[in-house]
Amino acid sequence: MADKQHLYLVDGSAYIFRAYHRLPPLTNPEGTPVGAVYGYTTMLWKLAQDLDDADGPTHLAVVLDKSSKSFRNEIYSEYKANRPPPPEDLVPQFPLIRDATRAFSLPMIEEPDVEADDMIASYALAAQREGWDVTIVSSDKDLMQLVGEENGARIDMLDTMKDVRVFIPEVEEKFGVPPQLLGDVLALMGDTADNIPGIFGVGPKTASKLIAENGSLTAVLDAAPDMKKSKLKERLLEGREMAELSRVLVELKSDCPLPIALDDMKLEGIPPEPLAEFLETHGFHSLLKRLGAGAGSPGRKTNLDPATPDTAGADPAAHGDSQPLPEMPAVDRSAYECVQTMERLEHWIARATAARLVAVDTETSALDAISADLVGVSLALGPNDACYIPLAHLNEGGGGSDMFAQKPEQVDRKTAMQALKPLLESDAVMKIGQNIKYDINILARHDIMVSPVDDTMIMSFDLDAGRSQDGIGGGHGMDELAERHLGHTCLKFKDICGTGKKAISFGEVPLDRATEYAAEDADVTWRLHALLSHRMPFEGAVRIYQRVDRPLIPVVAHMEREGIKVDRTELARLSETFAGEIGRLEGEIHEAAGEPFTIGSPKQLGEVLFEKMGYKGGKKGKSGQYSTDLSVLERLANEGAGIANKVLEYRQLSKLKSTYTDALQEAINTRTGRVHTSYSLVGAQTGRLSSTDPNLQNIPIRTEIGRQIRKAFVPEDGNVLLAADYSQIELRLAAHMADVDTLKEAFASGEDIHSRTAKEMYGEVTRDTRAQAKTINFAILYGISRWGLAGRLGVEADEAQAMIDTYFQRFPGIQKYIVRTLEEVREKGYSETLFGRKTWFPRINSKNQAERQGSERAAINAPIQGTSADIIKRAMVRMLPALADAGLPDVRMLLQVHDELVFELPQSDVAAASEVIKQVMADAALPAVRLDVPLGIEIGTGPSWDAAH
Structure with missing residues (x-):
């Protein structure tokens, strides 16, 4: 026990809302919403554990609000009148949160008609008078008035979300005055969230400056008559009564009766029995295991159990789009506000803070988030309750950038960003976006780290990936989602900015039209979030969204900002070399054809091959021209057509060059000197990330040409690149998911899996049998047909079928997996990964053979490839925190290419980083999924991407 008493007072009300926005809409076995309860419980547990590790408090209590009214409502009837009612699904969780506090056997303080802040103030000052140190666990600015030291007894604050301690210097840095004058600043600036009036037009900076210069609120108001004539003087004179009323409202009441004695708050350990009973009752099985009380009753299921779905017994297929959805009014663009002053901006920020949930969208000068300039920000708090904040529009009337044109009234961008920063970074306010990764990167360049976030595009993907038939699904862009779910047609960018030579930038759009377009984006995003979040628990999408995709958003955004360096000189040399090779091949192809023609024209190439040169097997499509796709050219090449080989090489070089x-030379960012790809979390139906602008995932890896391109990817001076690759992960997952003992044993013992397959199939391992086994291993997982395998191996179809039959005989579990998977997909309409990711196959029962077989092949592979994607995503989310914990902050994660992660790091960190990276990747499936096979990871380093691979 420490010599000095140290009381921790936990602002439980703040914890509740933070927990509500951090956790999905989970339910307990009785169907009661418990997402906030679960989050609150884990946060309180973490706080207790962290404080215990730090030898923190000797005494601790949780303080909650019991009533919505207090003495302040008697003084000012409009106090907190702007506060919206709590969300419908949060209301039944309030008593359960009280139960959670009692389950920890912690003192809980809540008094009728007394606000939690006043109870905290009364206890904090009482303890300080006794010579105790006090820490208030909160980030509430009102409570910062209490910070200080008296007779050696200190009151400080702890923001657990940001792990920040707040004492006198931090208060002075934030508000420009010491804590004892903070109430005066708050009285001047007011607080829209609590509906404290303050003085209209006086913001935080002005209020701080006035109090710092004059010493108190009374002194400021007394000095107002002698000020020079100005708008500020008028406001101070007119608003004196409101400011003095506000000073009473912000003053913390510190003489409340103390229902629990300070000594009764002593920490003496948490008895496990009541906590275990509480966790068992609500199905919090993972927390039960942490407590060491077992996994609870085996027959009791809950959607919080990692092994069970998150639908509380609902049948996802039965519900689908039939769930009753919230009714909303039609979109009314005339209702949107154009915010052009700080007063109105502060009003919206306060309302958004009180609402705890806000849709956010940015308008910019370009599509590339790394180079685009911010033009404006839009916010939405509900249907038709949206605004646009112009920040860099060029002139009043729009339609040009005439230097003599009058710029519209708008808030200074830097000032607006400073004002928006606390809202956009607040852990207590959920920020909703449509492809919010883009907005995160735009705002990061203005020193705003947006968090926490929800993304309607990814929510749609996790609900409807692959649904593209009968209007059920399709794309996940906002315009498509608005049409599909809201029956609303959004304004198009081209309608606002035009097209072609007459197109203008968004900063040149008149503010009335810009407001309609931009605020609509936020409004529609808010509506989509309400609809999609309502569907998710019923349709089993919460688990994959919350555990895999949502946590990945800021990680991928950070990787995009990092970018990767490329050697421009090497790329230019390669371009010149490729151009020479392309010219040589063009001459040889023309010579073989006997005439010049446009090799890049499928029509001309088809006529040359099948009419002039007389090759057999040419087939014309609906357009009337011959097909000259890859399979046709490969067939001709196998039949001895030399020109086909040259065309294939010509096409490859031309594609690699362009x-x-x-x-890549054009893609080098002038500001960073690096290439910044854009990753899509919804680009591949199975859940894999896709890469565009530029696409870094399709560089050939097994060809010399591809390796030459990878040599151009290099680290900064003094660093190296590290590539970490999952080895044969899809085969390992197939062994687990199909429960193939032979393959599981081979992986467990570190045996070469292709040699083992060759031995099982052919009885011997030679170079040829291993090569064939390798082809078959991967082909089977993609549901390949006898003709497809025959083409890959260069054998007859009957021989290929015999190989498939032998494979299934030796590994019957694989065939059972395929049959079982297809049966389930035909019945349910979707496949599912080990982590619950659904991929829909609406054409799995199509009468069209080609459509049906294509769906079947994709359905066989989707659970395996999707699980692989889920695993590397989980590794990515855990990677940087693990590296930081290991004291390796200089290791940067740059790229993800299918099963590979690429890092840049100092040479001195390679050994330590390799161990951390390997461990994180190997354990990425845990604890949600425990695999029967180990995940193998191969790591290489070097002065280029090629050398590291």
């Missing part, structure tokens, strides 16, 4: 060696 797509990579030329394009």
Whole structure:
């Protein structure tokens, strides 16, 4: 026990709202919403554990609000009148949160008609008078008035979300005055969230400056008559009565009766029995295990159990789009506000803070988030309750950038960003976006780290990936989602900015039209969030969204900002080399054809191959021209057509030159000197990330040409690149998911899996049998047909079928997995990964053979490839925190390419970082999924991406 008493007072009300926005809408076995309860419980547990590790408090209590009214409502009837009612699904959780506090056997303080802040103030000052140190666990600015030291007894604050201690210097830095004058500042500036009037037009900076210069609120108001004539003087004179009323409202009441004695708050350990009973009752099985009380009753299921779905017994297929959805009014663009002053901006910020949930969208000068300039921000708090905040519009009337044109009234961008920063970074306010990764990167360049976030695009993907038939699903862009779910057609960008030579930038759009377009984006996003979040628990999408995709959003955004360095000189050399090779091949192809023609024209190429040169097997499509796709050219090449080989090589070099060696030079960002790809979390139906602008995932890896391109990817001076790759992860997952003992044993013992397959199939391992086994291993997982395998191996279809039959005989579990998977997909309409990701196959029962077989092949592979994608995503989310915990902050994660992660780091960190990276990747499936096979990870380092691979 420490010599000095140290009381911790936990602002439980703040914890509740933070927990509500951090956790999904979970339910307990009785169907009661418990997402906030679960979050509150874990946060309180973490606080207790962290404080215990730090030898923190000797005494601790949780303080909650019991009533919505207090003495302040008697003084000012409009006090907190702007506060919206709590969300409908949060109301039944309030008593359960009280139960959670009691389950920890912690003192809980809540008094009728007394606000939690006043109880905290009364206890804090009483303890300080006794010579105790006090820490208030909260980030509430009102409570910062209490910070200080008296007779060696200190009161400080702890913001657990940001792990920040607040004492006198931090208060002075934030508000420009010491804590004892903070109430005066708050009285001047007011607080829209609590509906404290203050003085209209006086913001935080002005209020701080006035109090710092004059010493008190009374002194400021007394000095107002002698000020020079100004708008500020008028406001101070007119608003004196409101300011003095506000000073009473912000003053913390510190003489409340103390229902629990200070000594009764002594920490003496948490008895496990009541906590275990509480956790068992609500199905919090993972917390039960942490407590060491077992996993609870085996027959009791809950959607919080990692092994069970998150639908509380609901049948996802039965519910689908039939769930009753919230009714909303039609979109009314005339209702939107254009925010052009700080007063109105502060009003919206306060309302958003009180609402705890706000849709956010940014308008910019370009599509590239790394180079685009911020033009404006839009916010939405409900249907038709939206605004646009112009920040960099060029002139009043729009339609040009005439230097003599009058710029519209708008808030200074830097000032607006400073004002928006606390809202956009607040852990207590959920920020909703449509592809919010883009907005995160835009705002990060203005020193705003947006968190926490929800993304309607990803929510839609996790609900409807692959649904593209009968209007049920399709794309996940906002315009498509608005049409599909809201029956609303959004304004198009081209309608606002035009097209072609007459197109203007968004900063040139008149503010009335810009407001309609931008605020609509936020309004529609808010509506989509309400609809999609309502569907998610019923349709089993919460688990994959909350555990895999949502946590990945800021990680991928950070990787995009990091970018990767490329050697421009090497790329230019390669482009020149490729151009020479392309010219040589063009001459040889023309010579073989006997005439010049446009090789890039499928029509001309088809006529040359099948009419002039007389090759057999040419087939014309609906357009009337011959097909000359990859399979046709490969077939001709196998039949001895030399020109086909040359066309294939010509096409490859042309694509590599245009797509990579030329394009990468153009893609180098002038500000960072690096290439910044854009990752899509919804680009691949199975859940894999896709890469665009530029696409860094399709660079050939097994060809010399591809390796040359990878050599151009380099680290900064003094660093190296590290590539960490999952080895044969899809085969390992197939062994687990199909429960193939032979393959599981081979992976467990570190045996070469292709050699083992060759031995099982052919009885011997030679170079040829291993090569064939390798092809078959991967082909089977993609549901390949006898003809497809025959084409890959260069054998007859009957021989390929015999190989497939032998494979299934040796590994019957694989065939059972395929049959079982197809049966389930035909019945339910979707496949599912080990982590609950659904991929829909609406054409799995199509009467069209080609459509049906294509769906079947994709359905066989989707659970395996999707699980692989989920695993590497989980590794990415855990990677940087693990590296930071290991004291390796200089290791940067740059790229994700299918099963590979690429890092840049100092050479001196390679050994330590390799161990951390390997461990995080190996354990990425845990604890949600425990695999029967180990995940193998191969790591390489070097002065280029090629050397590291």
